[in-house]
Amino acid sequence: GAVVSQHPSRVICKSGTSVKIECRSLDFQATTMFWYRQFPKKSLMLMATSNEGSKATYEQGVEKDKFLINHASLTLSTLTVTSAHPEDSSFYICSARDTGGFQETQYFGPGTRLLVL
Amino acid sequence: TQLLEQSPQFLSIQEGENLTVYCNSSSVFSSLQWYRQEPGEGPVLLVTVVTGGEVKKLKRLTFQFGDARKDSSLHITAAQTGDTGLYLCAGAQGGNQFYFGTGTSLTVIP
Numbered sequence: 650g651a652v653v654s655q656h657p658s659r660v661i662c663k664s665g666t667s668v669k670i671e672c673r674s675l676d677f678q679a680t681t682m683f684w685y686r687q688f689p690k691k692s693l694m695l696m697a698t699s700n701e702g703s704k705a706t707y708e709q710g711v712e713k714d715k716f717l718i719n720h721a722s723l724t725l726s727t728l729t730v731t732s733a734h735p736e737d738s739s740f741y742i743c744s745a746r747d748t749g750g751f752q753e754t755q756y757f758g759p760g761t762r763l764l765v766l
Numbered sequence: 767t768q769l770l771e772q773s774p775q776f777l778s779i780q781e782g783e784n785l786t787v788y789c790n791s792s793s794v795f796s797s798l799q800w801y802r803q804e805p806g807e808g809p810v811l812l813v814t815v816v817t818g819g820e821v822k823k824l825k826r827l828t829f830q831f832g833d834a835r836k837d838s839s840l841h842i843t844a845a846q847t848g849d850t851g852l853y854l855c856a857g858a859q860g861g862n863q864f865y866f867g868t869g870t871s872l873t874v875i876p
Contacts, residue, residue, distance in 0.1 A: 653808075683864070692854060692869040693809070742808050753797040753858035757808035 653745050655758035669729045670761045672743030678723040679745035687740045699726040733765045770867035778873040787840045787870045789855035796860050798838045803852040845874045
């Protein structure tokens with residue numbers, strides 16, 4: 650149980666284009682999902698908290714107009730990197746909390762490697 | 767400012783050796799999780815500890831939550847090459863407040 654998927658796993662795009670990353674909880678409902686960014690051999694950096702049916706809460710320094718988050722259902726959250734630039738290249742990971750389980754445990758997706766040329 | 771500090775940051779040991787990773791904070795957490803992450807993959811949950819002083823064992827891994835719920839440790843006995851990875855602790859303070867540790871990169875040499 651508690652499986653989270655991400656799609657795509659890897660994406661290469663041209664500078665200036667937008668990229669959408671999907672995060673799905675496969676066998677549980679998640680009212681809250683989180684989006685992280687990670688640099689090599691570093692810890693996770695929280696970008697935003699996504700709440701089903703409401704606006705996401707962004708961490709300080711994260712541009713909400715650049716990283717659009719939509720949490721339209723209890724099993725799906727999307728992160729759209731708009732007008733991507735090479736400095737946006739990174740490993741993006743989502744996580745979800747099981748609404749019906751212990752609320753303080755997060756389950757992570759496998760991550761999405763974004764490379765902007 | 768990082769709320770949770772892990773030490774050591776990097777660790778390289780021979781197969782068969784024992785090791786301990788520490789996760790320290792001056793803040794109190796309602797629960798603490800440990801994750802292991804391999805390159806190119808998402809973190810995988812190893813354990814959740816909730817009660818101060820709690821000890822949990824997962825095969826060769828022993829996790830302890832400090833009595834005051836401010837710190838935790840992960841001890842690995844007889845390390846194997848499969849233990850190689852990035853170990854992350856994460857503390858929760860209720861609601862949506864989660865804080866990740868700085869991470870410990872472990873390499874087990876055959």
